[in-house]
Amino acid sequence: MKVARRTVCRWSPRFLCGRKGVSEVEGFGEEIIAAVGTPMGEGGIAVVRISGRGCVQVVDRIFRGRRRLADVPSHRMIHGVVVDPENGETVDEVLVVRMQGPHSYTGEDTVEIHGHGGPVVVARVLDAVVRAGARMAEPGEFTKRAFLNGRMDLTQAEAVMDLIRAKSDAARRVALGQMSGALSVKVRKMRDELLNVMAHIEVTIDYPEHDVEEVTASHIRDVVKVVVREIDGLLRQAQTGRLIRDGVRTAIVGKPNVGKSSLLNALAGRERAIVTEIPGTTRDVLDEFIQIRGVPFQVLDTAGIRETEDVVERIGVQRSRQWVEEADLVLLVLDGSRDLEEVDLELLERTKERPALLVVNKSDLPRRMEIRRLFAWVPRERVMEVAARTGAGVDELARRMVRTALGGEAASGEPAAVSNVRHMALLREAREHLQAAETAVREGWTVDVAAVDLRQAWERLGQIIGETAGDDLLNRIFSQFCLGK
């Protein structure tokens, strides 16, 4: 039996548990925050939300209705006006509702003022609220409070933002799944299993008899295997999740005049890009968001690739080449009415290792290109014939785009649990530590060596749900939120 030269790491599971109690968070819960929760601009209504202990009293300073807000039951809307706290002038006619903590989004006492949706009037209502004793909220501060009050964990809070930003129905489903805690449940279960085995190790260290050590070692191996398998399952779906969340970046590339811009227009269903018979029409990258079967695609039309003396065009060509490397999906457009040329061959070489479809365009014209030659670079099912000008074959192309980008998983109905790069990175790190623990045990080190890595894995998983997250991480996450959420 080998013995670690590393210092023995000891802890008690109790010490490891739990995030910082709310009461320990400095200054938290004392301030009343306010923000406009609806987008700025003209609309039917605008909502000002106010949260924090004492917010009902603050609103009562500026609200005039049949009753004081404090005397109205929770979650019941009442009608009245908001007045200027200094001169009593009416600012807006409103509906007001108070939600008594913990039955509110933040978990604190909350008030919503529903007023008329004009930028000036809503600014005046917010101003009245602030002068009555609230302060302006920071971006994401309502959700941050919901998190600190234990109303949701970090993955759920992040999912709120994903839901707001969802660009497609598939993205909405992924976000909603995460908001309901689908990922958290899995992460908690894995952490429980690790905590369990860590407690076993503790016992082993306290009573270092050989038998116990053996049993613990095999227990570690079993648990690691189960948790790694779970992580692998999550990571497998994660790539799909990310594409659904952020959109599949699809670059249309090819030499000049093959019909790239025409293809963008055909996919978008509108005249997004300028089309002319002059080679070199498109010089910069244009993009358009489209949805295909609920999956968002960010389709980029690029400058035709050729050698050129034109400075502007040359920069465009450089960008096109770069997109071949960076896109999630490449649509290489070829002109079927002409023979393959040097540039086509160069692009075929560049795209063959990438997720790509070869789009042989202008199928309405007599064909000159020998399509079979293309099968030397990609399998048959990656080659499509279309006529961007008439729209022939474009629907089938769209279907294949979904299949090629997502590997057929989009239609499976089961939304991916992981879509966030932060979560993916932590899962990978946790996995590495678990494997290190397994290696230590396999090589016959004492179990306390494995314990160090198990604890690291346990912490990484904790960071996903926010239980072992530091203040700077929280600030970074919540500052990306919109104001009033």
Ligand SMILES: Nc1nc2c(ncn2[C@@H]2O[C@H](COP(=O)(O)OP(=O)(O)OP(=O)(O)O)[C@@H](O)[C@H]2O)c(=O)[nH]1
């Ligand atoms: N017959 C036929 N002509 C097409 C088709 N698609 C595009 N064209 C024509 O081909 C010419 C070039 O089309 P664009 O869409 O501007 O080509 P592009 O690849 O964007 O060209 P650059 O921006 O210069 O790189 C135009 O005259 C189009 O009308 C097609 O399916 N059939």
Ligand SMILES: [Mg+2]
């Ligand atoms: Mg073009």
